[in-house]
Amino acid sequence: MSQKPTFDYDYIVIGSGAGGSPAANILASAGKKVAVVEKSTFGGESPNWGDVPTGFLTHALNVYQTAKDAAKFGLRTKLIGYNYPSLLSWKDKVIKRTGAGGNRYYYEKQGISVFAGNAHFLSPNEIAVNRRHLSARKFLIATGSDWQIPEIPGLNTASHHTPKTIFSLKRPPKTMFIVGAGVTALELAHIFSTLGTKVYVAEKSSRILSTFDPEVSTLVANDAKNRNISILARTKIIAIQKSSIQKRVTFLQGRIEKSVRVDEILIAGQQLPATDLGLENAGVKYTENGILVNSSLQTSARHIFAAGNVTDANIQTHTALAQSRIAAHNLLHNNKIKFNDSPRLQVAFTQPEIAQIGMNEYDCKMKGISAKIATVPLTTTVRSNITDQRIGFVKLIVDKKRVVVGGTIVGPHASDMAAELALAVRHKITSEELASTPHCFTSWSEAVRIAAGKLL
Numbered sequence: 001m002s003q004k005p006t007f008d009y010d011y012i013v014i015g016s017g018a019g020g021s022p023a024a025n026i027l028a029s030a031g032k033k034v035a036v037v038e039k040s041t042f043g044g045e046s047p048n049w050g051d052v053p054t055g056f057l058t059h060a061l062n063v064y065q066t067a068k069d070a071a072k073f074g075l076r077t078k079l080i081g082y083n084y085p086s087l088l089s090w091k092d093k094v095i096k097r098t099g100a101g102g103n104r105y106y107y108e109k110q111g112i113s114v115f116a117g118n119a120h121f122l123s124p125n126e127i128a129v130n131r132r133h134l135s136a137r138k139f140l141i142a143t144g145s146d147w148q149i150p151e152i153p154g155l156n157t158a159s160h161h162t163p164k165t166i167f168s169l170k171r172p173p174k175t176m177f178i179v180g181a182g183v184t185a186l187e188l189a190h191i192f193s194t195l196g197t198k199v200y201v202a203e204k205s206s207r208i209l210s211t212f213d214p215e216v217s218t219l220v221a222n223d224a225k226n227r228n229i230s231i232l233a234r235t236k237i238i239a240i241q242k243s244s245i246q247k248r249v250t251f252l253q254g255r256i257e258k259s260v261r262v263d264e265i266l267i268a269g270q271q272l273p274a275t276d277l278g279l280e281n282a283g284v285k286y287t288e289n290g291i292l293v294n295s296s297l298q299t300s301a302r303h304i305f306a307a308g309n310v311t312d313a314n315i316q317t318h319t320a321l322a323q324s325r326i327a328a329h330n331l332l333h334n335n336k337i338k339f340n341d342s343p344r345l346q347v348a349f350t351q352p353e354i355a356q357i358g359m360n361e362y363d364c365k366m367k368g369i370s371a372k373i374a375t376v377p378l379t380t381t382v383r384s385n386i387t388d389q390r391i392g393f394v395k396l397i398v399d400k401k402r403v404v405v406g407g408t409i410v411g412p413h414a415s416d417m418a419a420e421l422a423l424a425v426r427h428k429i430t431s432e433e434l435a436s437t438p439h440c441f442t443s444w445s446e447a448v449r450i451a452a453g454k455l456l
Contacts, residue, residue: 001375007075007125007439009035011249011331012075012099012136014119014127014277017044018038018320019142019308021100023328028110030332035113035136037129040105042114045143046317047162052101054187055169056094058349060087061194065351072388075330084171084195090166104367119143120437121282134200138303139330141284141291142324145309149240150179153399154240160265163188171196173263177249179237183316183348186211186220188268190351193228200260202235202251211314211346212356213395213408215375220350220410240265271313289313296336304332316347343406343425348414352392358425359397370400373452385411394447396421398455402430402445409448431455 010032015022019100020036021043028034035216041048047408064082071077095101104114118129126135147162149155161168161342163184172195174300178185181203182229187204189199201224207217219232243261250259275289285292285300289310297305309319315323319341326339343358364371378384392411399405404424424434435452439445 003191007135007137009033009113009134009136011035011140012037012119012127012134012137013140013142015044015142015144015308016042016100016306016309017142017144018046018317019144019310019324019327020044021107021141022321022324023140023142023307024112025110026325026328028112032332033113035115036107037107037115037117037119037127037134038104039143040116041102042104043098043102047095047098047101050268051317052095052098052168053091054163054184054191055089055349056091057191058187058188058351060090061191062351065194067218068286073371080258081186088167099285115426119277120279121280121284124282124303125277126156138212138368139282139305140324140327140331141277141299141304141306141310142308142327143274143277143310144321145273146315147267149267149271150237152237152240152417154181154242155265156242158242160267162267166264166266169264174198175246175260175262176200176264176266177247177260177262177268178268180267181205181231181233182211182268183209183350185266185268186348186350188266189229190227191225194351196406196421197228197348197417199229200232200262202230202232202237204234204236206233208233209348209354212348213360215393215395216354216356216408216410218405219391219393220354221310223352232255246404271309271389273310273313275310295338296330297323297346298330298336317343318347324427345416345418352389353409353414355409355414355421356406357408357418358404358408360408361397364397364399364405364443365453369405370444371405372400372402372455373397374451376447376451376454377448378444381438381444382442383444383446386442394451396431396434396448396451398431402432402455403428404431404434404452407451411444411447413444417448419446420448 011027012035013020014037016038067080099106115129171346180200193199209217210400237251241248246261275286283301291306305327307323330336346356348354374393395408397406407421431452437448
């Protein structure tokens with residue numbers, strides 16, 4: 001009679017970010033022997049240099065900008081200013097209050113063994129971390145993604161930042177050149193422009209925020225002109241050179257060569273899944289786009305699961321957290337449950353905020369859905385009149401039965417308003433039901449009711 005193999009741990013979670021941390025907690029709470037391996041900062045991207053710190057700075061600077069703009073209401077605002085070191089100090093406080101931010105003891109308090117270093121699979125059930133061998137019955141890979149540094153002549157000799165390091169600056173630069181025009185790039189562009197930085201945003205394609213509706217891209221690009229942000233679409237960067245204490249960025253727009261001098265360069269274009277783990281030794285299949293998983297988040301090796309950005313660099317934190325919880329259940333139980341990300345939710349904490357829920361017009365066309373669409377500007381609401389915030393819209397999409405299948409919200413608190421539309425899409429609520437649901441007359445959500453009323 002063969003003896004069952006013994007392992008150091010029941011489960012090893014590789015990565016302590018949004019894809020790994022919830023699962024590690026759930027597994028430990030179930031009384032299992034769990035280890036977490038982290039190659040970088042404990043807690044991962046979200047609490048350390050992602051959602052939490054940028055979210056705080058966005059909030060603080062929204063308050064600052066609102067106060068500056070309040071002179072038109074008759075308020076005295078001439079002495080409004082900011083202290084950048086104090087902003088950074090409060091940012092660090094916010095990170096610390098998450099508990100997970102940079103804190104390995106957060107996990108040890110829960111009885112989880114913690115290892116700092118790169119994990120590398122030696123075999124399907126064994127990894128090496130700093131020359132130490134660890135084995136487990138099952139694994140969860142949640143190593144996230146890394147910012148890809150593009151091959152631009154001169155970039156390697158010129159100092160530059162990524163979103164991971166940009167807040168190490170002691171003061172806001174006078175000028176900044178951002179390579180990339182996705183969600184993170186635009187969020188940081190808005191933060192620094194509010195601090196007084198002249199920001200250039202360069203994008204190879206024809207529009208910024210390409211994962212959102214075209215009208216979103218147009219609105220944000222047009223509004224950027226009022227925020228000291230220059231959008232450089234259809235732009236190819238051909239060289240970066242040191243120029244005294246600044247950097248000269250040379251680029252092509254169409255066939256026209258141009259250049260600007262800037263204080264800082266921020267690389268915030270593309271992220272790639274962190275798959276350098278010796279996955280071949282574990283029998284885990286992957287591509288440059290990430291680890292391949294089935295609907296239960298199981299890899300090609302049945303005892304190994306994966307969650308978060310290591311499976312798709314483009315998913316956002318709320319999706320990674322949901323995947324982590326599903327992966328934990330499937331690691332613990334034989335009755336596997338499928339991950340359901342419907343409706344897909346994309347959010348950008350730009351100014352104004354953006355939320356896109358479910359299907360867009362292109363999705364409907366590809367799936368042969370006969371869609372009806374209503375778009376209403378925020379100016380149709382009393383809230384817009386009260387606050388004098390005029391930029392934004394709500395768009396709803398319904399099918400031929402008037403069931404809500406998607407929508408886009410651009411405006412203040414769009415991220416909060418998104419939950420109503422996500423619920424409507426998931427539970428197949430009709431535009432009539434949405435329009436007849438009470439909405440506070442002086443709230444931003446009144447725009448959702450008005451849009452739904454146009455689709456009766």
